[in-house]
Amino acid sequence: MANYTEENLAHELENQEYKFGFVTPIDADTIPIGLSEDVIRLISSKKEEPLWLLEHRLHAYNVWKTMEEPNWAHVKYKKPDFQSIAYYSAPKQSKKYESWDDVDPEMKATMAKLGISMEEQQRLTGVAVDFVMDSVSVATSFKEKLGELGIIFCSFSEAVQNHPDLVRKYMGTVVPTTDNFYAALNNAVFTDGSFCYIPKGVRCPMELSTYFRINAGGTGQFERTLVVADEGSYVSYLEGCTAPQRDENQLHAAVVELIALDNAEIKYSTVQNWYPGDKNGLGGIFNFVTKRGICHTNSKISWTQVETGSAVTWKYPSCILKGDHSIGEFYSVAVTNNYQQADTGTKMIHLGKNTKSTIISKGISAGKSQNSYRGLVQIHKSAKNARNFSQCDSLLMSSECGAHTFPYIECKNSTAKIEHEATTSKIGEDQLFYCKQRGIGEEKAIGLIVNGYCKEVLNQLPMEFAVEAQKLLTISLEGSVG
Amino acid sequence: MITIKNLHANIDGKEILRGLNLTVKAGEVHAIMGPNGAGKSTLASVLAGRDEYVITEGEVEFQGLDLLSLSTEDRAREGLFLAFQYPVEIPGVSNVNFLRTAINEIRAYKGQESLSAKDFMSLVREKSALVELDSKLASRSVNEGFSGGEKKRNEIFQMAMLAPKLAILDETDSGLDIDALRIVAKGVNQLKSPDNAAIVITHYQRLLDYIVPDFVHVLYKGQIVKTGGKELALELEEKGYDWIKEAHPTV
Ligand SMILES: Nc1ncnc2c1ncn2[C@@H]1O[C@H](COP(=O)(O)OP(=O)(O)O)[C@@H](O)[C@H]1O
Ligand SMILES: [Mg+2]
Numbered sequence: 001m002a003n004y005t006e007e008n009l010a011h012e013l014e015n016q017e018y019k020f021g022f023v024t025p026i027d028a029d030t031i032p033i034g035l036s037e038d039v040i041r042l043i044s045s046k047k048e049e050p051l052w053l054l055e056h057r058l059h060a061y062n063v064w065k066t067m068e069e070p071n072w073a074h075v076k077y078k079k080p081d082f083q084s085i086a087y088y089s090a091p092k093q094s095k096k097y098e099s100w101d102d103v104d105p106e107m108k109a110t111m112a113k114l115g116i117s118m119e120e121q122q123r124l125t126g127v128a129v130d131f132v133m134d135s136v137s138v139a140t141s142f143k144e145k146l147g148e149l150g151i152i153f154c155s156f157s158e159a160v161q162n163h164p165d166l167v168r169k170y171m172g173t174v175v176p177t178t179d180n181f182y183a184a185l186n187n188a189v190f191t192d193g194s195f196c197y198i199p200k201g202v203r204c205p206m207e208l209s210t211y212f213r214i215n216a217g218g219t220g221q222f223e224r225t226l227v228v229a230d231e232g233s234y235v236s237y238l239e240g241c242t243a244p245q246r247d248e249n250q251l252h253a254a255v256v257e258l259i260a261l262d263n264a265e266i267k268y269s270t271v272q273n274w275y276p277g278d279k280n281g282l283g284g285i286f287n288f289v290t291k292r293g294i295c296h297t298n299s300k301i302s303w304t305q306v307e308t309g310s311a312v313t314w315k316y317p318s319c320i321l322k323g324d325h326s327i328g329e330f331y332s333v334a335v336t337n338n339y340q341q342a343d344t345g346t347k348m349i350h351l352g353k354n355t356k357s358t359i360i361s362k363g364i365s366a367g368k369s370q371n372s373y374r375g376l377v378q379i380h381k382s383a384k385n386a387r388n389f390s391q392c393d394s395l396l397m398s399s400e401c402g403a404h405t406f407p408y409i410e411c412k413n414s415t416a417k418i419e420h421e422a423t424t425s426k427i428g429e430d431q432l433f434y435c436k437q438r439g440i441g442e443e444k445a446i447g448l449i450v451n452g453y454c455k456e457v458l459n460q461l462p463m464e465f466a467v468e469a470q471k472l473l474t475i476s477l478e479g480s481v482g
Numbered sequence: 483m484i485t486i487k488n489l490h491a492n493i494d495g496k497e498i499l500r501g502l503n504l505t506v507k508a509g510e511v512h513a514i515m516g517p518n519g520a521g522k523s524t525l526a527s528v529l530a531g532r533d534e535y536v537i538t539e540g541e542v543e544f545q546g547l548d549l550l551s552l553s554t555e556d557r558a559r560e561g562l563f564l565a566f567q568y569p570v571e572i573p574g575v576s577n578v579n580f581l582r583t584a585i586n587e588i589r590a591y592k593g594q595e596s597l598s599a600k601d602f603m604s605l606v607r608e609k610s611a612l613v614e615l616d617s618k619l620a621s622r623s624v625n626e627g628f629s630g631g632e633k634k635r636n637e638i639f640q641m642a643m644l645a646p647k648l649a650i651l652d653e654t655d656s657g658l659d660i661d662a663l664r665i666v667a668k669g670v671n672q673l674k675s676p677d678n679a680a681i682v683i684t685h686y687q688r689l690l691d692y693i694v695p696d697f698v699h700v701l702y703k704g705q706i707v708k709t710g711g712k713e714l715a716l717e718l719e720e721k722g723y724d725w726i727k728e729a730h731p732t733v
Pocket of ligand 2: 522523652653
């Protein structure tokens with residue numbers, strides 16, 4: 001674990017506005033709006049997909065048509081009109097990128113604005129980056145170096161072309177095609193995403209990282225991520241998200257599947273900063289995501305998320321603890337401000353013996369926002385000596401926001417030990433006064449206090465992300481006390 | 483340094499300060515004593531800018547500035563420091579980060595550049611040695627899990643780091659053993675210069691053996707009712723406050 005302190009935050013957080021709100025003037029190949037079997041066939045043919053995948057999509061689509069949007073989450077929004085979305089938009093460039101030099105300069109500029117200049121990343125951090133703009137994966141660096149170890153890290157489309165057996169073997173095994181409304185939609189129309197396979201016994205020597213970016217207007221983004229850690233392997237995977245500032249609500253419905261085979265470990269970190277909408281709640285991303293991992297014997301999956309963006313978030317990264325002695329962890333910070341709404345949490349499904357799960361959730365609500373933790377700890381009959389520890393803390397920054405916790409526990413084995421702690425507090429006047437008396441202005445003081453409050457979660461993030469996440473927290477909460 | 487004129491302050495409609503006058507000049511140390519509930523902490527909080535208190539009358543001039551018109555943080559940046567009677571815990575925020583943020587905010591206010599990490603750390607070493615603060619405490623979360631004595635010592639450490647113009651110590655000596663007391667006094671004496679001043683609020687005259695005050699004031703029912711030299715502290719220690727109370731039944 002890289003040792004960082006909050007000190008990096010000490011320097012000026014100049015920009016209060018959403019700094020990723022720009023649009024890149026790249027020609028895009030966007031198909032007409034609307035959803036039908038024909039559209040799905042078009043997507044599939046544009047991607048030159050094998051027949052099995054087209055059939056998979058059509059099956060998902062037909063089931064999806066019979067499904068209803070879930071409404072149990074504690075969020076209110078105008079349901080998207082699925083016929084007014086364009087389901088495929090790709091930066092126009094006829095040939096595929098062979099190397100980094102082939103990448104469109106505008107695209108490179110976009111990455112630079114996002115703070116992920118590929119050259120720099122390559123040189124300085126040794127992070128392998130996959131960049132998904134709108135629907136298409138643009139560049140994956142470090143492929144060769146990883147290749148030597150037998151690690152596959154590429155866009156989902158490439159994986160379909162080059163590693164169809166692996167994709168076919170694992171895709172849909174954790175999140176069934178028709179698991180829920182948005183997952184089904186994703187299965188029908190997904191366009192790209194990331195794929196990662198770590199072979200037996202290999203410890204991935206660098207953080208693997210994907211940046212998702214929605215650029216084109218009127219489109220949705222439906223990406224898939226599939227991470228397979230074979231027996232005894234280890235990988236740390238990072239995911240970052242941004243989108244331009246627009247008055248419309250754009251839909252993002254992703255599916256992420258993690259598979260940790262025996263004795264493997266996957267650490268999956270997300271900093272989600274999709275455009276949250278403006279101060280009055282206009283625009284912003286609808287972030288409806290299904291993330292789930294399965295742990296085989298003695299394996300471990302650890303989800304860490306820092307959620308500051310999106311107008312509406314609906315997301316429950318979960319672990320199925322199938323193998324004996326497997327471990328699931330969920331560390332989450334969810335910040336909502338203005339009119340943002342988040343309903344997020346986790347499910348820990350204990351099936352194996354001596355399985356262990358830990359849930360640490362920090363919800364921070366400001367403005368008129370609504371922030372809910374929703375969690376399920378499920379101990380099955382077979383899960384002898386299962387253990388769970390959950391801690392859900394809510395911090396209120398204003399008197400008009402809402403914080404809610406919905407912790408569900410289902411226990412069918414009496415040997416289980418389940419502990420749940422929850423606190424709700426208002427940001428301390430005493431703490432603020434103490435900071436100000438030392439010369440620290442209000443915004444900085446809030447940043448310090450909130451980052452301190454989330455430290456347990458931030459400490460789980462790899463260094464580069466931790467620093468970014470701290471800045472984000474502070475920026476998201478500017479002007480929020482009241 | 484500071485001139486307080488006819489200061490009146492309420493909290494929840496209850497008048498706590500009732501026409502308080504006090505002048506402290508640069509280079510001076512003033513002690514304020516008085517029975518519990520007299521308004522000593524209230525005075526400290528009002529000067530520092532705590533906004534629960536409503537100021538109904540009076541004015542305060544601090545180094546030529548209208549103190550009451552400044553925000554809490556600007557008062558601090560202008561050199562006013564309060565050592566809290568009950569220091570606050572900030573979980574997850576290290577002492578050093580807290581102080582570094584504070585110092586750089588103050589420097590930015592004065593148009594100075596941020597202190598480099600190296601200079602900052604050497605300042606930490608120097609000042610923590612001065613107040614004999616365990617270096618482990620410097621890297622722990624602000625006051626979290628500190629003993630009462632450690633919290634007080636941490637206040638003095640912060641004071642030494644920020645080098646204020648006017649330090650107000652609110653019962654920093656309460657609950658300290660004699661060694662800790664000596665250390666606190668050392669911190670205050672170290673700060674002492676012809677340009678600085680201190681207001682030391684205390685219950686016990688024993689602190690004043692180490693920090694020798696130029697003036698001792700008795701605060702009672704929201705007013706300064708008696709002022710004297712160091713010998714007044716001894717007299718109060720001996721006789722208690724009853725004679726003061728009797729002399730001011732109507733205050
Ligand atoms: N937050 C508050 N709300 C109501 N009354 C208060 C508050 N703080 C202090 N007081 C009252 O103001 C008076 C002065 O308190 P304080 O300034 O703390 O006295 P001292 O420090 O001299 O012991 C006391 O009667 C106390 O009860
Ligand atoms: Mg007091």
